[in-house]
Amino acid sequence: MRILVLGGTAFLGRAVSRAALARGHEVVCAARGSAPVADGAGLVVVDRDDPDGLAPLRGQRWDAVVDVSRQPGQVRRAVAELTADHWVLVSSANVYARFDHLEQDEHGPLLDPLADDVMPDMSRYGEAKVACEQAVATTASWTAVRAGLICGPGDDSGRLGYYPWRLAHPTGADVLVPPDLDHPVAVVDVDDLADWLVTCAQEQVHGALNATGPTHRLGDLLDLAREVAGSDAALRPVPAEVLADAGVEAWAGTPSLPLWVDDPEWRFFSTLDSSRARAAGLVTRPLRQTLARALAHEQTRTTPRTCGLTDEQERDLRRRLDQHQEDARA
Template sequence: MRFLILGGTAWLGSTIATAAMHHGHKVTCLARGESGQVPVGIRFVRGDRSRPDAYAQVASEDWDVVVDVSRQPGQVTDAVQALGERAGSYTFVSSGNVYADAATPGQDERGHLLEALPGDVMESMDSYGEAKVACENRVLERFGAGRSLIIRSGLIGGPGDLSDRSGYWPLRFSEPAGADGSVLVPDTPGLLAQLIDVRDLAEWIVDAGEDGTTGIFNATGETVTLAEHLAVARAVAGHTGPIVGAAAQWLLDHKVGPWSGPRSLPLWLPLPDYAGFNARDSAAARAAGLVTRPLAQTLADTLRWERRRVPEGPRRAGLADADESALLAELAAG
């Protein structure tokens, strides 16, 4: 089969392209080429999706599967218009951020969506969910339900995760900031977590393209409590030091942010407002062939990658050693 990956030089796109190549398909990546190199053996077509001639080199070819990971509605509109007559199917990787309700765990694909972004350009991440809704709509309008696969992905992690959300905890347990080996964790009983390995998501995207799977699917890792996730991270790191829990309000009062970003504790989310944000129902995707590896394998592989990694600038999520040491000292002082 002939796969066209719109992107293919950044993390997810490159992983999809590699998986398709390993399946024996002919793979082309269309990208600016600024996020990295395409894997060896894959055809690269340079194209800037913000330009009207972006698809000139591929629009005259036939494609069995087009895969798109964009967050910009205008880019998706141009792509589906340029490729609509030449592509057998269109896979769009969307996000669980499209749902309006973040408080209810276990929601499936019938959940109410945010209003679609009215314009073509997502100006900031504050409108990420709305932009992805608009992208979904534009794929469905051009390709129809019978030729479209919309994948609403949960949190993606694994080796290569530059967001630091999946790598922070195994690395922190491997290299505690506390002098006595203590690690600061959020004390949030009942908070759920889902992490899908980028390799598993990519493999299913390729499998679904081969099988002609269409429809709309949530794609997430297995649902566990955050406490269970942290226990797995601790185990793969071999940590035996103290675990120091801090209540959500204490963390907020001390300027520790949830989920990601500087001075944060990754994967932690305030309850009850975000009880369902990382707890979607992906039973339909699993019935359609999605297979996910054990969380321990993902975190162990991510830890190995983290230990080899040379960070470029500050990390994008987590606490710096000095910040965590100061917070631990304050907790110990009562």
């Protein structure tokens, strides 16, 4: 197959390129060229923000196009200007309007699509992805993959990798974790998702499908992270009111305790019914392996982590927690 990856130089796009090349496909990446493509892939330099940016690709035919864009205008122009037998769009669970029940399937209500070509900020990410889905759905053959939380090597968000890294580098006898250890959480390894995206291209899997790994209790995930890190540190949950007083957020950001959502309406955000994807060939590795791969990435990263607690932030939060517990006993 001749596969065009619109992107291909960052996290998931590069993983898709590697997976396709491993199966013997010809891969061409269309990107700004600010980062290298996978070994063996071709590169066509394009600027998708330019209305005429896809000109170098016109007149060619592709067996499949894989698009990771979140900007509706970019996807609309690609669908209008490029010729392909099948389209694979990397969409997101953010397209859903509600997250108030466990593992919703593809029939859940969606947000309204973004009418504009460019989303003004990340608060409109879900609406933008709905619009991107609508654009590829105008083609004769398409897959929209509503991915969950993508983790593993190259994930600079650190949302999964923070916990095994922190457990490997504790600031005390314990590691501070969210208050709700029963919180449901699911992730998908970047290479498992990438491999299945290539399957979608090969098999021309049709329609919108959820794609993430099995649902786990946060407490079980943290126990696995502790084992992967080889850590003796205890897990110490911090009450929500102590986190709020300290300005520590849920899910992401700095400072934060990731993977936990404190809004009941978003409690099941990361969980998805991915049974259709599994029936269509999605295979996900054990969570322990993804945690180990995430830890290896965290140990060698050179960019700032965008979630979790710094050493000093964790020490400060521990002092607050000690005082809170002392006051409660008084």
